[in-house]
Amino acid sequence: MAKMTIDGKEHEFEDGMNLFEACAVARGENLPHFCYHPGLSIAGVCRMCQVEVEGMPKLMIACNSQVKDGMVVHTRNERVDGAVRQILNFHLLHHPVDCPVCDQAGECSLQDFYMANGLYEADVDIEDKIAKGKVKPIGEMVMLDAERCVLCARCTRFTTEITQTHEMGIFNRGDHSEIDVAPGKTLDNNYSLNTVDICPVGALTSRDFRFRRRVWWLSETDGICHGCATGCNMSIHHSEGIVYRTKPRDNMDVNRYWMCDHGRTLYHEIAESDRLTQPSVRKARGELAQTASWDHAYRSIEAAGKALGGDDAALMIILSPHATVEELYAAKSVLSDSVGGALLGYRLRGSEIGEGDELLFDADRTPNAAGAKKLGLAEYDAKQLEAAANEKTMLLVVGGDLALAAPDAGAALSKFGCVVYLGWQENSTSMLADIVLPTSHYAEREGTFVNREGRAQTFAAAIDAPGEARDPLRVIRELGALFGHEPTWDGIEAVRSELCAREGAFAAMAQGVGPLGLALDAAAESEVERA
Amino acid sequence: MSEESPQVPADTEFAFTAEREERYQELVRRYPTNFSAIMPTLWLCQEQWGWLPAGVPEWVAQRLDVPVARVYELITFYTMYYLENPGRYNLQVCRNVSCHLMGAQKIVSHLRDKLGISHNQTDAEGQFRLEEVECLGACGFAPMMQVGKHYYENLTIEKVDQLVAGWRQEGERGE
Numbered sequence: 001m002a003k004m005t006i007d008g009k010e011h012e013f014e015d016g017m018n019l020f021e022a023c024a025v026a027r028g029e030n031l032p033h034f035c036y037h038p039g040l041s042i043a044g045v046c047r048m049c050q051v052e053v054e055g056m057p058k059l060m061i062a063c064n065s066q067v068k069d070g071m072v073v074h075t076r077n078e079r080v081d082g083a084v085r086q087i088l089n090f091h092l093l094h095h096p097v098d099c100p101v102c103d104q105a106g107e108c109s110l111q112d113f114y115m116a117n118g119l120y121e122a123d124v125d126i127e128d129k130i131a132k133g134k135v136k137p138i139g140e141m142v143m144l145d146a147e148r149c150v151l152c153a154r155c156t157r158f159t160t161e162i163t164q165t166h167e168m169g170i171f172n173r174g175d176h177s178e179i180d181v182a183p184g185k186t187l188d189n190n191y192s193l194n195t196v197d198i199c200p201v202g203a204l205t206s207r208d209f210r211f212r213r214r215v216w217w218l219s220e221t222d223g224i225c226h227g228c229a230t231g232c233n234m235s236i237h238h239s240e241g242i243v244y245r246t247k248p249r250d251n252m253d254v255n256r257y258w259m260c261d262h263g264r265t266l267y268h269e270i271a272e273s274d275r276l277t278q279p280s281v282r283k284a285r286g287e288l289a290q291t292a293s294w295d296h297a298y299r300s301i302e303a304a305g306k307a308l309g310g311d312d313a314a315l316m317i318i319l320s321p322h323a324t325v326e327e328l329y330a331a332k333s334v335l336s337d338s339v340g341g342a343l344l345g346y347r348l349r350g351s352e353i354g355e356g357d358e359l360l361f362d363a364d365r366t367p368n369a370a371g372a373k374k375l376g377l378a379e380y381d382a383k384q385l386e387a388a389a390n391e392k393t394m395l396l397v398v399g400g401d402l403a404l405a406a407p408d409a410g411a412a413l414s415k416f417g418c419v420v421y422l423g424w425q426e427n428s429t430s431m432l433a434d435i436v437l438p439t440s441h442y443a444e445r446e447g448t449f450v451n452r453e454g455r456a457q458t459f460a461a462a463i464d465a466p467g468e469a470r471d472p473l474r475v476i477r478e479l480g481a482l483f484g485h486e487p488t489w490d491g492i493e494a495v496r497s498e499l500c501a502r503e504g505a506f507a508a509m510a511q512g513v514g515p516l517g518l519a520l521d522a523a524a525e526s527e528v529e530r531a
Numbered sequence: 532m533s534e535e536s537p538q539v540p541a542d543t544e545f546a547f548t549a550e551r552e553e554r555y556q557e558l559v560r561r562y563p564t565n566f567s568a569i570m571p572t573l574w575l576c577q578e579q580w581g582w583l584p585a586g587v588p589e590w591v592a593q594r595l596d597v598p599v600a601r602v603y604e605l606i607t608f609y610t611m612y613y614l615e616n617p618g619r620y621n622l623q624v625c626r627n628v629s630c631h632l633m634g635a636q637k638i639v640s641h642l643r644d645k646l647g648i649s650h651n652q653t654d655a656e657g658q659f660r661l662e663e664v665e666c667l668g669a670c671g672f673a674p675m676m677q678v679g680k681h682y683y684e685n686l687t688i689e690k691v692d693q694l695v696a697g698w699r700q701e702g703e704r705g706e
């Protein structure tokens with residue numbers, strides 16, 4: 001351990017700890033900085049994090065130093081403040097100061113540090129500044145404004161160290177140094193938008209988000225990406241019921257500081273025109289579906305059940321790895337265990353598997369296959385589906401898009417007497433269905449996914465569902481009531497406590513999952529040890 | 532800018548001469564990482580083609596198995612790598628203290644008027660390029676300039692005129 005003094009207070013740190021991190025702990029806030037990033041190697045190029053270390057003749061950059069026993073550090077005194085102000089002056093020398101039209105304004109390190117450490121008169125007239133490239137698309141998702149760049153080399157380190165795609169570089173030298181993609185290259189890897197996150201200024205902006213909303217209007221809600229089995233932690237940025245962007249939320253056990261562009265841009269689906277917002281019912285196969293009230297939709301299900309043979313009519317349920325743990329549990333316990341529906345499984349074997357990468361993107365494009373498995377749900381194959389399909393059976397499909405994932409298997413759906421689809425998006429399956437019940441999107445409801453490593457991660461509702469779309473849990477509850485078995489629970493908390501009590505694999509969740517999730521297997525093991 | 536110089540291969544299949552290939556192989560062996568070999572390899576290229584024609588930086592990156600961004604970073608950081616044809620005679624006139632004191636500026640303005648080009652420009656024929664450079668370590672013989680591998684020292688207007696006339700003749704003879 002290193003016993004040391006920072007700004008007059010005694011502290012103790014792990015030997016070898018980075019001094020920048022130690023100062024952050026001691027001060028309760030970071031030192032001024034542009035280049036330091038915990039997920040990247042040390043560059044030490046911005047010189048903003050200088051501190052005074054007693055016994056050292058010159059100021060030192062904290063980010064490239066380590067704590068040492070007996071160290072006495074000053075992060076705020078005249079000497080340090082003066083040095084930081086001068087360095088900031090350098091950084092701003094040729095900066096265009098076009099904050100009024102810059103998307104970074106409001107979350108810009110230059111602005112923040114100027115307010116905290118700068119507040120001097122500019123040394124260079126705007127006319128004398130060196131002009132560089134502006135509004136240059138360097139990839140499908142990223143826009144470059146080289147004048148705003150402070151040359152912190154975060155983006156180049158990201159493309160060198162994290163994606164190892166090496167698109168970006170710093171070209172020319174001195175005050176003509178300029179960030180760009182190498183000639184003939186574009187920044188088109190699946191992680192390109194992370195460069196926008198880590199760019200401390202408005203040099204790299206998201207083409208997906210530019211000019212759509214000033215950042216100070218945005219509220220943040222914790223989400224979990226549903227794009228693949230990794231379950232990247234994210235923050236949903238929304239305002240007045242509209243989601244404007246999603247950004248990774250740091251979680252060292254899952255996605256660290258990053259997420260992929262695919263997952264990050266999925267939010268567009270929330271406001272797409274193919275959202276299901278009203279129930280619909282189709283009178284007969286081959287006819288167009290008509291929008292209906294919930295009441296009418298439920299009565300149609302009842303009527304269809306009678307037509308299929310009343311009490312003899314069979315009910316079959318197909319779940320999906322796109323549904324949350326709570327929904328899967330509710331559907332299983334209410335519609336299968338109580339009502340008596342036969343549960344075919346949660347996934348057509350081998351469906352929705354793509355190509356993954358080494359970084360985050362998983363080959364399994366569904367968010368909750370591990371959760372389904374932990375609930376004891378099984379995969380099914382096309383033959384089972386084929387065998388089960390008959391005119392006497394009503395099929396209830398909870399989420400997903402089987403008909404798209406496996407068109408051949410999907411064809412079997414129309415052999416069922418009646419198909420009821422529960423989901424938030426119009427898709428190949430909903431179009432085959434006789435009755436469609438619209439549900440909320442992930443950003444509009446609460447729930448839990450279990451990622452590929454068995455980590456349970458909960459997400460909260462950021463915005464309201466559109467139109468008459470309902471929370472799937474509520475729909476499952478209402479369907480239970482319709483079939484004569486209204487569940488005892490109401491609301492997600494009640495489902496969760498029942499789930500934790502009845503499903504051993506989820507017992508540890510009873511103590512709460514926490515903002516960073518809960519590794520279910522590890523938690524179960526330690527539970528066993530304690531007992 | 533000038534047309535492509537005659538030494539540049541027409542296609543993008545680049546290759547060193549046998550002798551340079553040998554030196555290249557020796558370079559690659561010399562350094563612990565290929566990154567260190569980028570600069571001397573570029574130097575070899577310039578020796579062969581006079582500059583770095585389109586495709587050469589990519590070819591170097593490929594041969595050394597390094598990202599092309601790193602190659603371009605080095606090329607653009609240093610002033611003596613040429614992504615554009617510097618012409619047949621690149622007149623690099625020193626402008627640092629000793630040469631300046633001994634009248635380098637006069638030499639530069641004379642050349643500028645005579646050749647109709649200024650700093651970092653190449654003439655229309657691709658014959659001459661004028662470049663003001665920093666100290667070349669020949670202060671005792673100021674003012675001086677470098678052309679190719681040769682130092683021309685104790686320059687005077689007359690000497691410069693003679694040199695230029697000689698190069699022009701050489702050019703006309705197509706040497």
Ligand code: SF4
Pocket residue numbers: 148149150151152153154155156179195198199200201203204
């Ligand atoms: S573009 Fe942004 S991240 Fe990249 S070097 Fe410039 S300031 Fe840093």
Ligand code: SF4
Pocket residue numbers: 225226227228229230231232255259260261262263264360361362
């Ligand atoms: S890697 Fe998977 S979970 Fe992470 S952002 Fe991409 S799609 Fe979403």
Ligand code: FES
Pocket residue numbers: 032033034035036043044045046047048049050061062063064
């Ligand atoms: S943060 Fe330390 S030098 Fe940039």
